[in-house]
Amino acid sequence: MSEVSYAYHANALGIGGVIHHPTRKVIPSLAATVLAPTGGMGSSVVTDYNQHGVSFTTAYSMVRGDETSDGHFRTEAEVTIDNLDVQGKLHVDRMRATVTSLRLPTESEARITFHAEYVGFYIGGDKVLPDVDLDLFTNYPTYDQFLGEVAYNWGHYKDLFGWNDQELPDVDLQIQKALSPPSSPVGPNPLTSLRASMLRGVNTDADIERKGNVLRVPGFGKVRLAEVLLKPGRRRLTLLQVDLDRPEPVIQSAMAQIARGVENLLAGDSETSTAQSGGTISMASLEGNGTLIWPKQGG
Numbered sequence: 001m002s003e004v005s006y007a008y009h010a011n012a013l014g015i016g017g018v019i020h021h022p023t024r025k026v027i028p029s030l031a032a033t034v035l036a037p038t039g040g041m042g043s044s045v046v047t048d049y050n051q052h053g054v055s056f057t058t059a060y061s062m063v064r065g066d067e068t069s070d071g072h073f074r075t076e077a078e079v080t081i082d083n084l085d086v087q088g089k090l091h092v093d094r095m096r097a098t099v100t101s102l103r104l105p106t107e108s109e110a111r112i113t114f115h116a117e118y119v120g121f122y123i124g125g126d127k128v129l130p131d132v133d134l135d136l137f138t139n140y141p142t143y144d145q146f147l148g149e150v151a152y153n154w155g156h157y158k159d160l161f162g163w164n165d166q167e168l169p170d171v172d173l174q175i176q177k178a179l180s181p182p183s184s185p186v187g188p189n190p191l192t193s194l195r196a197s198m199l200r201g202v203n204t205d206a207d208i209e210r211k212g213n214v215l216r217v218p219g220f221g222k223v224r225l226a227e228v229l230l231k232p233g234r235r236r237l238t239l240l241q242v243d244l245d246r247p248e249p250v251i252q253s254a255m256a257q258i259a260r261g262v263e264n265l266l267a268g269d270s271e272t273s274t275a276q277s278g279g280t281i282s283m284a285s286l287e288g289n290g291t292l293i294w295p296k297q298g299g
Contacts (some may be wrong), residue, residue: 004105007074008037009234010288013102014046014059017281019244025052035075035288040050053087055279067155073103075110079239084283086242089220093120097239100290102207105232110289112235116198116226121216123206126206128224133160133200143232147194149197160197161212194266198237221245221278236287244278 014031018024033044043062049055051263061079062234068074095118103110121128140146150157197213209216215223224241
């Protein structure tokens with residue numbers, strides 16, 4: 001009997017966020033699934049959604065956790081979205097992502113790998129071909145391995161992080177801190193999280209500007225592709241995040257604003273006007289990992 005047990009952790013989200021157009025509207029967490037700490041399987045599906053300028057035909061998520069025959073604790077998370085449209089400006093026929101983690105009791109950290117794909121991606125009617133690079137994350141599946149590779153070859157990976165040449169020396173110092181023991185003269189505060197991306201490049205005729213994995217679309221907002229948040233033993237992949245531009249201000253008289261507020265109150269409308277930015281929507285976001293527990297209960 002094993003001396004350890006495992007608390008599984010995995011979650012997957014189809015879509016969710018908040019927009020302001022011009023009032024605050026919540027897009028609830030749709031096709032969201034969380035794995036039980038004891039493992040097993042869970043799934044969720046939402047079909048034919050069309051509200052607040054966001055629509056899709058199907059959003060599906062799945063999480064699974066179990067112990068394999070060779071003693072690995074395996075965790076999987078998957079999400080798929082079909083026929084996504086955001087305000088008539090961005091359309092994706094299909095996008096799909098998976099996160100898989102494998103953990104042995106003898107290892108200090110799980111090995112976490114990804115799969116990501118976009119099919120039929122359009123911005124303003126122009127086709128966008130994201131070039132997704134899985135090799136770095138597949139070949140260096142642990143946090144220490146990933147940082148070690150990036151630390152010594154950071155110039156090669158600068159596009160994955162959105163770095164420019166002026167930022168590279170500072171980035172190099174931060175990564176040295178992350179790899180250094182607390183007693184190192186480099187610094188006692190190790191970096192515990194890192195934001196990266198699988199996006200190596202984009203081929204398109206669309207009117208956009210790109211820095212790293214962020215596409216700036218005039219009159220729409222920022223589109224973030226294949227973004228990865230790395231922590232020791234934990235990684236989150238978000239295939240698509242849209243940071244909408246601030247809506248144009250609507251000038252109303254004081255009496256008109258009061259009348260609008262009374263109408264909303266009488267109608268039981270919870271939406272409130274706001275001067276904040278245009279909002280943020282996350283799509284196809286997922287993670288999977290777990291925690292070893294010793295000693296095993298009852299053991």
